[in-house]
């Protein structure tokens with residue numbers, strides 16, 4: 108049975124905002140649909156520019172699986188992944204990517220580097236965009252408005 112995990116990803120995004128992090132959340136599921144990792148951005152907390160929600164879920168799931176690849180896995184993320192995360196998604200062989208809001212400024216899937224469409228990209232996941240995009244966008248807008 109198909110279950111959307113975008114609500115869980117949004118919960119992670121809200122928790123990230125509460126920590127003072129850019130509100131992006133991600134949920135990674137195994138091929139059976141079980142959640143194997145959830146995360147929100149932690150770049151400030153960890154002083155780590157690579158600590159994006161997607162990277163954190165991929166690291167956790169790979170460590171738990173004892174494998175650098177996650178075939179058949181499904182990643183839900185509230186915002187279009189950046190080029191770094193898109194490259195990690197491809198390297199991990201993730202099967203399906205669902206994301207929320209587009210990110211014309213930093214995105215690397217439908218914008219900018221368009222990592223999955225690049226000839227150097229050897230694994231392209233199925234991509235579905237615009238899932239709960241309005242909610243994801245509102246979270247981001249509220250976060251940046253509050254910091255101005």
Ligand SMILES: [Zn+2]
Nearest residue numbers: 159188189192
């Ligand atoms: Zn990223």
